[in-house]
Amino acid sequence: MNNNRTYWDNKIIEWEDSIRTGGNVSFVERLASHFRKPLKFRTEICIEMLKPIVKDKKVLELGCGSGFFAFELYDRCQPGRITGMDISANAIGRAQKIVRDRNLTDKFEFAEGDITSISLPESDVTIGLGFLDYLTAAEVKKVFDNMRSKYFLFTFTERKFSLLRYIHILYLWSQRCPRHFYCTKKEMADCIDSRYGQIRFFNDKRLSFGCIVHNLPIS
Numbered sequence: 001m002n003n004n005r006t007y008w009d010n011k012i013i014e015w016e017d018s019i020r021t022g023g024n025v026s027f028v029e030r031l032a033s034h035f036r037k038p039l040k041f042r043t044e045i046c047i048e049m050l051k052p053i054v055k056d057k058k059v060l061e062l063g064c065g066s067g068f069f070a071f072e073l074y075d076r077c078q079p080g081r082i083t084g085m086d087i088s089a090n091a092i093g094r095a096q097k098i099v100r101d102r103n104l105t106d107k108f109e110f111a112e113g114d115i116t117s118i119s120l121p122e123s124d125v126t127i128g129l130g131f132l133d134y135l136t137a138a139e140v141k142k143v144f145d146n147m148r149s150k151y152f153l154f155t156f157t158e159r160k161f162s163l164l165r166y167i168h169i170l171y172l173w174s175q176r177c178p179r180h181f182y183c184t185k186k187e188m189a190d191c192i193d194s195r196y197g198q199i200r201f202f203n204d205k206r207l208s209f210g211c212i213v214h215n216l217p218i219s
């Protein structure tokens with residue numbers, strides 16, 4: 001996992017800037033950003049799905065990066081409190097600075113850690129965008145077993161035919177990403193404990209090969 005930690009410490013700020021801040025990024029990330037429209041749609045659809053559920057609730061975000069989704073969720077859906085966890089110290093440091101700058105210390109807590117090997121705090125809803133993709137099936141199962149919330153929403157990358165997915169494979173290879181996994185809906189469902197009740201998948205061509213899995217009580 002040390003490889004994974006180093007990779008994300010070196011990658012996450014630039015990856016986020018290529019999508020969210022438009023900051024100064026390398027040529028490869030600038031090129032890759034042209035293929036990342038599905039990630040913008042992913043943010044929108046996840047916010048819309050969470051909106052009816054999270055108001056005044058405790059949200060735990062796994063693999064939160066520098067908290068950009070968490071801050072957007074806070075601004076648009078008024079959750080009670082958000083805890084974010086990520087393996088990258090650089091991302092968590094940036095998230096904590098944003099919290100201080102925005103004077104939101106009573107609303108957010110960000111902590112560094114490898115989610116496959118730490119205990120998870122209790123929450124009402126656990127979420128993760130683009131996080132499960134970096135775990136093996138056994139690790140995904142462990143995360144679901146260790147979670148202490150009734151509801152969840154995660155995105156994952158589906159192993160299906162897609163030109164964008166082949167471009168994504170090339171991108172990961174060029175960046176020497178130490179681990180990334182695509183999985184089928186069936187493989188994902190097999191990782192999720194029956195105590196979560198009915199799980200549902202959301203696909204849309206605007207998500208490309210991305211998929212959302214959740215058990216939110218929404219229609």
Ligand SMILES: C[S@@+](CC[C@H](N)C(=O)[O-])C[C@H]1O[C@@H](n2cnc3c(N)ncnc32)[C@H](O)[C@@H]1O
Pocket residue numbers: 004008009012016062063064065066068069085086087088091113114115116128129130131134
């Ligand atoms: C593709 S980024 C997504 C970041 C953020 N969720 C977003 O959508 O902007 C994946 C994130 O998962 C984190 N991550 C990967 N493996 C992890 C692990 N084992 N424990 C905690 N975080 C991890 C990375 O550091 C990175 O911030």
